[in-house]
Amino acid sequence: MPSSPLPTPHCQTSTHPKRPHPPFYQHGNRDFLLNQTYARLSGLTLLPERYSFTLPPPAPHLPPHQLLLEHGDLLCRDDHGYQRLRKFLRHPLTQRLYHHLSPALKHRLARYLRQQSQQRGQYKSPSHTDVTPDYIDTLFKQHHANILIHGHTHRPQIHHHPQGTRYVLGDWHPHGKILCYHHGKFCLLESHELI
Known part of the structure; x- marks a missing residue:
């Protein structure tokens, strides 16, 4: 008999309160088995592996940002x-x-x-576990994006490419690197700075 697709009894019976901003969820390399049933019961909206969206401009005279959001493992093509x-x-x-x-x-x-x-x-050499630079340039062009946000490599940093800016999030040890957007600007913060 197959085991339940829901890993804990809590998720099977939980009711989620009304949230001011609904949580979105994108699979990583260890949690990709979470499915639509789990997401619905948890109040999550699952995003595709590569999610593109437009962020309104911070001021009327500025163009909007076209963002590409993904876990990042697909970017490491040499691995x-x-x-x-x-x-x-x-x-x-x-x-x-x-x-x-x-x-x-x-x-x-x-x-x-x-x-x-x-x-x-x-x-593995660091170049094999990092993103493939040519592929990053191709993605910016294919998706008409000027911002790419990803994790997976655990090398938090802001990278400037000819087509746009790439924000790399860190892992959660000892503290996570979180990307914040405030007044039209992005910045990477340590999670403990927000508490």
């Missing part, structure tokens, strides 16, 4: 091993089989994959 694994794990058949595993086996499999990832990451 061929990761891209092969990603394609396999995201395949609908693989996911269907996974949902039929016992919870204990799922946990063992997740631990194993995480250990393998950490071991292999030690031997």
Whole structure:
């Protein structure tokens, strides 16, 4: 019998309060199995892997920003091993089989994959685990974007490209890097600075 697609009883019974801004959610490389059912019950709106949207201009005389938002793993095109694994794990058949595993086996499999990832990451050069620069330029052009926001590489920084600006978010250890937009400007802040 397949296990529940909802990982905890809390999510199965929770009611979410009215929120001033609805939360949006974009899959990462460890949580891609969260589905529409989970999102609906949690009050989330799932975004596609690559989400493009327009941000109104900060002032009437300025043009709007065209943003591209994504997790960032698709940008690391030179990491061929990761891209092969990603394609396999995201395949609908693989996911269907996974949902039929016992919870204990799922946990063992997740631990194993995480250990393998950490071991292999030690031997990869930084250029293989970072974004592919030519691909970034292509994305800016394809999506007519002037801002790209992503994570995955865990190298928080602001990069200026000929076609636009790329904001890289950090991981959550010890503190997350959060991108803030205020009065028409973007900045990266440490999460503990907001508390």
